[in-house]
Each structure stands twice: as structure tokens, then as C-alpha cells.
Amino acid sequence: MSASDSKPQTINLEDMPLQQLQKIKAQLESEINGLTTAFTQIKQAQAAFRECKECISSLTPESQDKTVLIPLSNSLYVPGKLSNIKSVVVDVGTGYYVEKSTDDASAYYESKIDYVQENSKKIQETAEQKQASYRGLLEIMQYKLTQQQQQQQQQSGPNNATATRK
């Protein structure tokens, strides 16, 4: 919907009244804000996947039978032993977990990182586009404002002259 709307808008932006321009400006601002929060969220998700991948790579053959402390709560730990370092259980979403070999899990996180990367690129592109149109809009608004001021000055000055011209 917005794609078809933006075309005629850009053509006659200059003919639009300031009030309407202000509305478009507010809309663009909220869109840019939304995109920025989406971007930070996606970056966080990517960091989380990276961390998972690093955790898997820390499961080397040497860690077999190593003692670890397992958190039962935030402050209570019990000692345990790593008995299985060949497979991990991966959260694939919507409450489902899948047991995977460490290699498979690593590949899984790699593909997730790529997937998120692609999306973040898309978001960045649209954010840049929006920002460009936002700047253009600001310019037009500035131009209109000065024009209006000039008109007001002219009207308050030679008032009779404009009246007779009409």
C-alpha cells in the first residue's frame, strides 16, 4: 500500500500544504524509528547466535569427562561431568528442540547468522532510503516555510498594491 502511495506523493510534494507535509514527516519519523529498533534487535539476535556457535566450538575432545558446574539457580551450582560432547540440543523455535551433532549444530547457527545478516542488510537499505526521503522532505518544508514568510512580508508591506492587482 505504501509503495503505491509514495509515488504520486513524491511528484507533488511541493504542491502540498505544510500541514500535510508535517503529517508525512511524522510518519517517516516513526517508520525510521521502527526500522532502527528492528535493526538493533536483529543485531542482538545475531550476537546470540554467534555466542551459541562459539560455545559449541569450545566443546573439544579434551572436554570429555571434564568436571563442570551446572547452575540449578542463579546462585546454586552442582558439580557434574561432561559425558557426551558429540551432540547438543538446539532450540529451533516454537518450543521445539532438536538433538544435533556438534558439526550440524555449528552449521545450523552459521546458516542462522547468514539469514539474519541478509535481513539486517535489507533493513539497513530501507532505512537509508527512508532517511533520504526524510531529508528531501525537510528541504521542501524549509523551502515552503521561507516562501510563506516572504509572502507574509509582502502582504504586510504594500497591502494596497496586492489588493488592486487582484
Add this chain to the structure above:
Amino acid sequence: MSKQQREKLEVETMAFQKLQKEYSTLIETRQKLESQLQENELVDKEFKLLKDDARVYKLIGPVLVQQDKPEAVANVDKRLEFIRGEMKRVEQRVEQLAKEQEKKSVEIFKLQMDIQAISQA
């Protein structure tokens, strides 16, 4: 005459606002459904890559319970179906509401014009 129309205008405006409210909640629902659909599609894709004897667990409360892969796949498929159906329903309602909104706004505009004409006369 004028008072009657003013009252009518008020009623129509209220109805219009109600429509707008429903419209925005519907848009929200649609967004939620869309993100759910995406998440389920990702899970579905992941399941397709798995071997049939892969061990799948389902999170029930804080406990991971093992589930047969075919059962999990069937579950996700059913969920996808449900979400898609729901999306279609919401989509239709959105369209309907958009039309109603347009109609109402035209009506309100007409009423405003009428009132203006009367007050000027």
C-alpha cells in the same frame, strides 16, 4: 433541522472512530500472525532437513519431552495451516473494514457540508 443533523454527525463520527479502532487492532493481530507464521515456517524448514530418526524434543513447561519426529512435523503443519487460515480471515475483515471506513468518511463529509450550507443560509 440543524440540531438533528449535528446529532447524526456525532453518531456517525463515533461509528467511524470505532471502525478505526477495530482496524488498528486487526492490523496488530495480522502482524502477530505473520511473525508466528514465519517462526513456524523456519521450524518446518528445519524439520525437513532432519533425518527421520532424529531426536526431537518439545518444551513443555520447563521440561524437554522427547517427541517422534513425524508427530512434531504433523503438529507444525497443523499450526501452519491454522495460522494461514487465520491470516486469510483477518485479511478479509481488513478489506471489509477499509471499505466501510471509506463509506463512513464520505457520509461524514456530506453531513459536514450539509451543516455548513445550513449555517450559512
